Amino acid sequence: MSRFNPVPRLVLFGAVALLAACGGDKGATTSATTSAASESTPHGAILQATRLMQKGDFVALWNASVPPVHQEALKQEFMKEFRGEEITDEKREEFAQMMQRLTGPNAEAEMMAELRPQLEQLQSEEMKAQLPAMVAFGRGMALQAIAESEEFTPTQKQQATGVVNALATWVEKGDFADPARAERAIAAITRTARNLPVKTLDELHALDFEGLLGVVSSVYSGAKDVTRAYDIDIDQMLASVQAETISQDGDNANVRVKMQFLGQPLEFETPMVRVDGRWYGKDTIDKVTKVGSTAAAE
Numbered sequence: 137m138s139r140f141n142p143v144p145r146l147v148l149f150g151a152v153a154l155l156a157a158c159g160g161d162k163g164a165t166t167s168a169t170t171s172a173a174s175e176s177t178p179h180g181a182i183l184q185a186t187r188l189m190q191k192g193d194f195v196a197l198w199n200a201s202v203p204p205v206h207q208e209a210l211k212q213e214f215m216k217e218f219r220g221e222e223i224t225d226e227k228r229e230e231f232a233q234m235m236q237r238l239t240g241p242n243a244e245a246e247m248m249a250e251l252r253p254q255l256e257q258l259q260s261e262e263m264k265a266q267l268p269a270m271v272a273f274g275r276g277m278a279l280q281a282i283a284e285s286e287e288f289t290p291t292q293k294q295q296a297t298g299v300v301n302a303l304a305t306w307v308e309k310g311d312f313a314d315p316a317r318a319e320r321a322i323a324a325i326t327r328t329a330r331n332l333p334v335k336t337l338d339e340l341h342a343l344d345f346e347g348l349l350g351v352v353s354s355v356y357s358g359a360k361d362v363t364r365a366y367d368i369d370i371d372q373m374l375a376s377v378q379a380e381t382i383s384q385d386g387d388n389a390n391v392r393v394k395m396q397f398l399g400q401p402l403e404f405e406t407p408m409v410r411v412d413g414r415w416y417g418k419d420t421i422d423k424v425t426k427v428g429s430t431a432a433a434e
Contacts, residue, residue, distance in 0.1 A: 142152040178389040178408040179379035181415035193348040193358050202412045211345045213427050218348070219341055231337035236328035248315075258313035268308065275304040276368050291417055292402045302400040309349045312366055320365035327356025373397055389415070 154431070188197040199310075202210060256264060278300045282293050302395035319362065332354055333342045333347070343351065360370045376396040383390045394403045408420035 176415075177381060178384065178391045178410075178412070178415045179183060179381045181404070181408065182379045182391060183377065186374050190371050190374045192332045192353045192360075194356070195346055198349060201416065201420060202424055203414070203421070205412070206427075210424055210427055215345055223337055223341060228337050231340075235329065235335060238326055243326045243329075244322050245318070246255060247326070248319060249316055251322070252315065255313045255315055255318060266375050271304050273309050275300060291404060291419065295402075297399060298400075298402040298404065302398040302402060305400060306368075306398040317365045321362045324358055324361035324365065328354060328361070331358075368398060387411075388418075 185197065186199055188200060199207075237247070241245070279297060282288060282296045282300065285293065288296065312413045333350060334343065340351070363370055373395060378394045380392050381389055382392050382405070389408045389410070390405055391408055392403065392405050394401065396402070408415045409421045409423065410416075
C-alpha cells in the first residue's frame with residue numbers, strides 16, 4: 137500500500153529554508169547587541185536571518201535568503217515537484233486519517249495510550265543500562281555517515297558533526313521517557329494540527345508557494361512547543377547565535393558562527409557571497425544557480 141505523508145515534505149522544506157537562511161533582510165532593524173552588524177556585512181546577514189528564524193516568518197526568510205534573480209525559478213521548481221505527484225483517493229484517505237488522528241476530540245488520550253507502553257519500556261532498568269552503548273553506537277554510525285557523505289559540503293559536515301555530538305550528549309542526560317513531558321509534547325502536536333490552515337490534501341495542494349510557507353511556519357511554531365516539553369528552547373538557541381566576519385576578499389567572505397546547542401557550544405565557519413550588494417551563503421548560491429541553470433535548459 138502506498139503511504140503518503142506530507143509532513144516530512146513540509147518539514148524538509150522548512151529545514152532547507154533554515155539552512156539557506158544566510159541572506160540579509162533590508163527591512164530588519166539592528167538590535168543593541170548586534171549594533172555592529174547590518175545587511176551590508178556578511179555576519180550581519182546571518183544575524184538578521186537568525187532573527188527571522190526566531191519569528192518563524194518563512195516568507196520573509198525566503199525573501200532574505202534567496203537572491204531575487206533566482207526566486208522565481210526556485211518557486212517554479214518546488215511547485216512543479218510538489219504538485220507533480222498524483223493525488224489519488226487512497227492518498228486523500230491517508231491524509232484524512234492522519235488529520236483525524238491528530239485533531240479528533242480524544243486525540244491526546246489516544247496518542248498517549250499508544251505511547252505509554254514504549255515509555256515504560258524506555259524507563260526500565262534494563263533499557264537504562266543499555267542506553268550508553270546504544271547512544272555510542274548511534275553516534276558512531278551518524279558521524280561515519282556524515283564523514284562519508286558526498287552531498288554535504290565541508291561546512292555542512294562540520295555543522296552536522298556538532299549537532300550529532302550535542303544530541304548524543306542530550307540523550308544521555310535528558311529524561312526523554314518522562315510521561316509528563318510526552319503529554320505536553322502531544323498537546324503541542326495536536327494543537328498545531330488543529331490550527332493548520334488546511335484540513336484536506338486537496339486544500340494543501342491548492343496552496344500557492346507563499347501559502348505553503350505559511351504552513352511551514354505553523355509547523356515550525358508547533359515544533360518549538362514540542363521541543364520545549366523536553367527543555368529544548370529553539371528560540372534560546374537562536375538568541376545565542378554570534379557571528380563575525382573573519383576574512384573578506386571582494387564579494388567573498390568567511391564568517392565564524394558560534395551558538396549554544398542543547399547546552400553545548402557549537403562553532404563553525406561558513407563562506408558567504410555578495411550578490412547585488414547583499415550577502416548570502418555560498419552553498420545557497422551554488423544550489424540556486426544550479427537549479428536556475430537546469431530550469432533554463434529545459
